[in-house]
Amino acid sequence: MTTSLNTAALALGDDALVLSHRLGEWAGHAPVLEEEVALANIALDLLGQARVLLSLVGDEDELAFLREERAFRNTQLVEQPNGDFAHTIARQLYFSTYQRLLYGRLATADPRPGDEGREALRGLAAKAVKEVAYHQDHAEQWTLRLGDGTPESHDRMRTACDALWRFTGELFQPVEGVDVDWRELEADWLTSVSAVLDRATLPLPEGPRTTAWSAGAGRQGVHTESFGRMLAEMQHLHRSHPGASW
Amino acid sequence: MTTSDWPLWEVFVRSRRGLSHTHAGSLHAPDAEMALRNARDLYTRRNEGVSLWVVPATAITASSPDEKDPFFEPSADKPYRHPTFYEIPEGVQHL
Amino acid sequence: MTAVTADSQEAYAAVFDAAVAADERIEPRDWMPEAYRATLVRQIAQHAHSEIIGMQPEANWITRAPSLRRKAILMAKVQDEAGHGLYLYSAAETLGVSRDELLDKLHSGRQKYSSIFNYPTLTWADVGAIGWLVDGAAITNQVPLCRCSYGPYARAMIRVCKEESFHQRQGYEALLALSRGTPAQHAMAQDAVDRWWWPSLMMFGPPDDESAHSAQSMAWKIKRHSNDELRQRFVDICVPQAESLGLTLPDPDLRWNEERGHYDFGVIDWTEFREVLKGNGPCNEQRITQRRRAHEEGAWVREAAAAYAAKQSDRNKGDESGKTGEATA
Numbered sequence: 001m002t003t004s005l006n007t008a009a010l011a012l013g014d015d016a017l018v019l020s021h022r023l024g025e026w027a028g029h030a031p032v033l034e035e036e037v038a039l040a041n042i043a044l045d046l047l048g049q050a051r052v053l054l055s056l057v058g059d060e061d062e063l064a065f066l067r068e069e070r071a072f073r074n075t076q077l078v079e080q081p082n083g084d085f086a087h088t089i090a091r092q093l094y095f096s097t098y099q100r101l102l103y104g105r106l107a108t109a110d111p112r113p114g115d116e117g118r119e120a121l122r123g124l125a126a127k128a129v130k131e132v133a134y135h136q137d138h139a140e141q142w143t144l145r146l147g148d149g150t151p152e153s154h155d156r157m158r159t160a161c162d163a164l165w166r167f168t169g170e171l172f173q174p175v176e177g178v179d180v181d182w183r184e185l186e187a188d189w190l191t192s193v194s195a196v197l198d199r200a201t202l203p204l205p206e207g208p209r210t211t212a213w214s215a216g217a218g219r220q221g222v223h224t225e226s227f228g229r230m231l232a233e234m235q236h237l238h239r240s241h242p243g244a245s246w
Numbered sequence: 247m248t249t250s251d252w253p254l255w256e257v258f259v260r261s262r263r264g265l266s267h268t269h270a271g272s273l274h275a276p277d278a279e280m281a282l283r284n285a286r287d288l289y290t291r292r293n294e295g296v297s298l299w300v301v302p303a304t305a306i307t308a309s310s311p312d313e314k315d316p317f318f319e320p321s322a323d324k325p326y327r328h329p330t331f332y333e334i335p336e337g338v339q340h341l
Numbered sequence: 342m343t344a345v346t347a348d349s350q351e352a353y354a355a356v357f358d359a360a361v362a363a364d365e366r367i368e369p370r371d372w373m374p375e376a377y378r379a380t381l382v383r384q385i386a387q388h389a390h391s392e393i394i395g396m397q398p399e400a401n402w403i404t405r406a407p408s409l410r411r412k413a414i415l416m417a418k419v420q421d422e423a424g425h426g427l428y429l430y431s432a433a434e435t436l437g438v439s440r441d442e443l444l445d446k447l448h449s450g451r452q453k454y455s456s457i458f459n460y461p462t463l464t465w466a467d468v469g470a471i472g473w474l475v476d477g478a479a480i481t482n483q484v485p486l487c488r489c490s491y492g493p494y495a496r497a498m499i500r501v502c503k504e505e506s507f508h509q510r511q512g513y514e515a516l517l518a519l520s521r522g523t524p525a526q527h528a529m530a531q532d533a534v535d536r537w538w539w540p541s542l543m544m545f546g547p548p549d550d551e552s553a554h555s556a557q558s559m560a561w562k563i564k565r566h567s568n569d570e571l572r573q574r575f576v577d578i579c580v581p582q583a584e585s586l587g588l589t590l591p592d593p594d595l596r597w598n599e600e601r602g603h604y605d606f607g608v609i610d611w612t613e614f615r616e617v618l619k620g621n622g623p624c625n626e627q628r629i630t631q632r633r634r635a636h637e638e639g640a641w642v643r644e645a646a647a648a649y650a651a652k653q654s655d656r657n658k659g660d661e662s663g664k665t666g667e668a669t670a
Contacts, residue, residue: 017409024412027400027419028631031639032252033393033427034273034284040420041287047413054409061408085642141279148652149645156641237465238407244523246407246515251647254434271497272431274440276646277653288424292504308370 005117006057007073008177011219012102013053014074017064018227019095020046021234022082031085038138042092045131052124056117065238069228070221077167079218079227083160086146086153090160092139097192098171098185100136103129105180118179140196147200154201161197162205169209170217253302255281257289260297267299275300361562366492369435377561380554381491382436383452384563386443389429390454394447394628396422398462399471407465414511415468421508425501432493448633456614457544459622466519466526466533472512473586474534474541474579480505481575482545490562513582520587527587534583535591542606543614545572576604 023043030036054060077095082088106125112118146157172186194204215222238246252274258267270289275281281300289295334341353372360367367373396419403419406412430440446452457475462468483505486498519530546552546568558564566574576595583590594607617625 021404024403024416027403027416028396029635029638031635031642032274033423033430034275034280034288035639035642036396036423037287037291037420037427038284040416040423041291044413044416044420047409047416051409051413064409065407085639138283141283145276145280145646145649146642149648150641152641153645153648233404237405241407241523241525244407244526246411246518246522252643271428271500272434273427276643277650280646288427291420291424 004177005121006177008121008175009053009056009117010063011073011175012178013050013057013063014072014218015078015095015099016046016053017050018072018074018230019078019091020044020050021230022078022080022091023088025082026088039088042135042138045128045135049124049128049131056120061238065235069223069231072221072223072227072231073219074223075167075170075218076224076227077164077171077218079223079230080164080167081226083163084156085142086156086160087163089139089142089146090157090164092135093143093161093193093196094164094168094171096132096135096139097189097196099132100129101185101188101192102178102180103132105185106178109179117177121177143196143200143202147197147202157200158202161202162207165205166208166211170219173217173219175219252276253304255285255300256303256306257281257285258299258301259285259289259295261295263296267297270294272303278302361490364488364490364562366495367490368492376557377563378436380558380561380563381494382433382438384558385429385433385436385494385497386438386446386452387454389426389433389443390447390452391458392422392426392429394454394458394632396426397628397631398458398460398624399468401462402465402468405465406468411515418472418508418511421504425504428497428500429494432491432497435493444636448629448636450620450629453618454628455544456617456622457540458628459617459625460536460540461624463536464529464533466516466529467537469512469515469519469530470533470537472508472510473516473582474512474537475544476505476508476512477579478541478544478575480509481571481578485565485571488562488565494563513586516588517586530586531588534588538591539609539613540617542572542576542609543611545569545575547611547614573603576606580604 020043023039023046026039026043027036030039050064051060054063057063077091080087080091103125106122107129109118109122111122143157146153148154171189172182174182197204211217213222253276254272255275255278256272257270259270260267270285273281273284273288275284278300282298285298285300290298354374357367357371357373357377360371367377399415399422400419403412403415406415430443433443434440443452447454457478462471480502483498483502487495487502489495489498516530516534519526521527546555549555549567549569552568555564555567559567579590580595580597592607594605596605597603598605616622620626
């Protein structure tokens with residue numbers, strides 16, 4: 001495994017791991033029982049992806065439970081707290097669209113038989129792209145219903161889309177080892193998201209898509225405050241019993 | 247408005263190619279699109295199906311128990327519809 | 342529908358009784374005694390409520406699961422419980438009640454769920470103990486329900502039982518890992534078993550001579566075995582399993598009775614059972630509050646989807662009327 005593929009697997013794996021964790025927080029709190037099942041399905045798909053990706057880099061549990069916050073390479077978008085259902089759906093829309101476009105490209109990349117790491121990534125993408133297509137569909141269906149539902153749901157969805165907009169720029173920061181045209185990816189993402197928002201009678205959010213801080217963002221290990229608490233909860237038990245197996 | 251505005255849908259699953267769709271159960275969904283998706287999550291999360299139908303429960307017309315006799319009894323007295331009705335000498339094959 | 346005369350009522354009852362006696366299944370549109378219907382609604386609803394309230398104690402550990410493998414298993418299990426709730430609500434709905442009605446009754450305390458879920462999950466080992474003991478007790482209760490006289494309930498239970506067997510095994514495996522792990526892990530497992538053992542025995546309900554609904558349910562073949570019979574079966578299964586786990590069941594009176602061919606066990610604290618049932622368990626308030634809050638906070642979402650569906654349906658009607666633009670009044 002080359003360093004650049006480590007970087008790629010870690011970035012994509014952390015995205016999946018962290019978003020899966022956030023979706024797992026919904027268990028027992030979903031707005032309707034059918035949605036308990038749907039959100040858990042998505043969370044389980046993502047967790048499965050995370051385990052494959054992290055295992056390309058090292059021991060999945062060491063990586064998930066023993067790294068410090070600054071060593072995580074996920075984007076800030078996926079670590080954002082669930083908020084209300086509209087925030088969760090907006091986060092899903094932004095992220096699953098990105099993931100579908102990205103994995104679609106990785107899955108159809110030219111094979112390079114000698115390059116094992118790259119082939120592993122391609123194999124994962126080929127399986128994951130089907131899963132994330134479903135995640136995107138789920139997000140799209142709900143965006144339409146919340147955006148074009150009641151005045152209250154419209155307002156909530158609009159607020160959520162606006163609030164998370166500032167985290168969407170980071171998705172297109174090139175990741176070492178991920179060999180795609182990032183500009184084109186971003187353009188496609190914008191087209192796709194705009195079309196869904198338009199059908200949902202929601203305006204495309206305005207304002208910056210990144211923060212002004214030069215320290216960077218999630219891909220540089222710079223996270224938002226709530227992420228530390230999320231990790232504290234996630235890692236506490238594992239860290240309390242060093243060396244134990246479960 | 248409450249979930250009662252989410253109608254009941256009956257779900258039919260084709261478990262594999264070559265078999266017909268079989269009734270699996272029901273669920274609530276606001277519309278057909280969501281009903282299909284909910285059905286996928288609920289009734290096929292262990293690879294139980296390759297195809298799904300969802301039907302609004304209200305669209306199903308059922309034979310009523312009062313009509314049970316006229317509906318089903320006539321066929322009960324036509325044993326000649328069933329292969330076991332016919333006696334074939336032992337040893338005759340491919341029948 | 343034509344009025345049912347006294348005569349035809351008797352004739353229907355005879356058909357129903359004969360079907361039950363012949364071990365045939367009763368189906369939704371068959372005539373059935375009102376009391377049979379009411380008993381089923383009560384029991385299936387309570388069962389469905391138990392599944393969805395039962396998500397809470399385990400979901401409590403999803404975010405803290407100690408390995409990614411355990412986390413995936415636990416998420417899938419809690420998801421299954423939501424699924425089981427849905428299968429069961431759908432079975433109840435064939436009896437002419439709506440899920441909303443049943444949820445309202447749960448939220449307002451007019452219908453119950455299994456008292457076992459009014460106990461807290463204090464450590465990770467509790468997740469294992471729930472899988473092994475609580476799901477184990479549930480399976481012992483539920484396997485005979487696969488042959489229940491009411492068709493939709495029996496079919497739902499077949500599906501549920503198939504899926505539950507994974508629940509019990511994962512719990513046992515999780516406990517085994519702890520029991521064979523570090524001394525701290527072993528102690529955690531023993532502590533969990535100590536806390537969950539007696540409440541699990543209570544899951545089979547009051548002793549036979551005090552059970553209010555048992556006799557009639559047995560006659561109707563909704564229920565196939567008595568509470569005490571099932572409880573004994575469960576104890577007999579658990580004792581050797583506990584030995585393999587290397588854990589002790591917290592009952593000094595537990596010993597093999599050669600004459601009976603069963604394990605004798607100590608006296609259950611029925612005062613605790615009745616108190617928890619009345620609402621004085623450690624988590625009664627918390628469980629129902631969380632359920633109610635999820636439902637209330639989800640109202641705007643459900644309304645939005647219904648409103649969208651109504652708009653779409655209007656738009657489609659508009660399309661069908663020859664795309665003439667606005668519908669005429």
